[in-house]
Amino acid sequence: MFLKNAWYVAAWDHEVSCALTGTTILGEEVVLFRKTDGTVAALENACPHRKLPLSMGRLKGDDVECGYHGLTFDCAGACIKAPGAARIPPAAKVRAYPVEERYGLVWIWMGDAAKADPSAIVPVANWGDPAWGVNRGESMVVECNYLYVTDNLLDPSHVAWVHQTSFGTAACEDAPLETTVEPTGVTVARWMMDSPPAPFYAPFLPFSGNCDRKQQYEVRYPAQAIIKAIFVPAGTGGEGRSLHGDAFVMDSYNFMTPIDENRTRYFWFQMRNVAPADEKISEQFAVSVRDAFAEDRVILQAVHWGMANKRSPNLDLHIDKGPLHFRRGIAKLIAAEQAPEVALVAE
Numbered sequence: 001m002f003l004k005n006a007w008y009v010a011a012w013d014h015e016v017s018c019a020l021t022g023t024t025i026l027g028e029e030v031v032l033f034r035k036t037d038g039t040v041a042a043l044e045n046a047c048p049h050r051k052l053p054l055s056m057g058r059l060k061g062d063d064v065e066c067g068y069h070g071l072t073f074d075c076a077g078a079c080i081k082a083p084g085a086a087r088i089p090p091a092a093k094v095r096a097y098p099v100e101e102r103y104g105l106v107w108i109w110m111g112d113a114a115k116a117d118p119s120a121i122v123p124v125a126n127w128g129d130p131a132w133g134v135n136r137g138e139s140m141v142v143e144c145n146y147l148y149v150t151d152n153l154l155d156p157s158h159v160a161w162v163h164q165t166s167f168g169t170a171a172c173e174d175a176p177l178e179t180t181v182e183p184t185g186v187t188v189a190r191w192m193m194d195s196p197p198a199p200f201y202a203p204f205l206p207f208s209g210n211c212d213r214k215q216q217y218e219v220r221y222p223a224q225a226i227i228k229a230i231f232v233p234a235g236t237g238g239e240g241r242s243l244h245g246d247a248f249v250m251d252s253y254n255f256m257t258p259i260d261e262n263r264t265r266y267f268w269f270q271m272r273n274v275a276p277a278d279e280k281i282s283e284q285f286a287v288s289v290r291d292a293f294a295e296d297r298v299i300l301q302a303v304h305w306g307m308a309n310k311r312s313p314n315l316d317l318h319i320d321k322g323p324l325h326f327r328r329g330i331a332k333l334i335a336a337e338q339a340p341e342v343a344l345v346a347e
């Protein structure tokens with residue numbers, strides 16, 4: 001069960017070319033390709049005749065020819081050629097999905113095309129600002145339900161145990177967490193005062209000694225997270241105070257696209273307010289983030305397996321407050337989308 005009326009990341013822009021590329025999103029088979037004008041099109045990846053994936057066919061200009069018997073579809077999904085038939089059968093059509101390119105990513109709308117509003121794509125603060133560096137991330141497939149990833153992103157406490165060599169320090173273990181629930185999603189945040197910087201961040205900080213550190217994890221429906229990390233010299237941090245001139249800020253953007261109920265494709269990139277043009281630092285960030293996310297992947301896959309095969313009830317802890325709010329919120333949105341009348345009566 002997924003929220004359909006939402007934008008999901010389908011691919012990095014460089015992954016889509018004039019070759020037909022099949023992918024699976026929310027359990028639906030989709031074929032992506034670039035049209036002659038360079039824009040991206042997305043069609044249902046199954047010919048209506050014998051369901052051969054259209055990705056096994058040929059791109060002819062902006063049209064896709066099935067590789068089995070030549071039914072040909074335009075990029076709106078209409079059949080424009082049916083070899084050997086006196087006329088084009090009315091059922092010969094495939095679904096076309098709205099797509100948008102933004103932030104180096106290809107976004108796809110999986111629900112009612114009439115509701116696709118590009119302004120609903122997650123905004124990326126400071127995008128295009130030369131004072132901010134970007135490390136274009138990557139993606140990885142995690143063999144778990146996407147809600148285990150959103151659980152993980154709303155649970156900073158795991159940092160102390162899963163990421164001991166990267167993001168974590170002992171200060172991460174007990175700092176209290178502020179949880180905010182909004183119609184768009186859930187945010188958890190905390191300040192950790194006067195502690196040594198975590199190994200991942202230490203080389204990038206423009207000051208030495210201990211730091212005050214803010215972690216803020218905002219996870220938006222359906223499954224998109226903006227993680228803000230702020231480091232300032234110890235004694236200068238805390239809620240409501242203006243940022244110290246030497247503040248290091250990193251915004252990490254994380255976009256989870258369910259492949260199906262058991263697999264998630266996780267896309268990410270980071271923005272930073274230091275050394276914006278330094279390619280070496282961008283590369284260092286990319287490598288460090290990849291290594292840290294690989295640590296999450298191992299845990300999340302094992303958790304998915306453990307929860308799917310549990311022999312006894314699992315336990316929820318205080319640290320699950322944010323994740324459980326998020327799960328309740330997304331479940332409500334999915335229920336309202338699937339049976340809008342019932343949801344209205346229930347309210």
Ligand code: FES
Binds near residue numbers: 069
């Ligand atoms: S399977 Fe596509 S035309 Fe027959």
Ligand SMILES: [Fe+2]
Binds near residue numbers: 163296
């Ligand atoms: Fe993590």
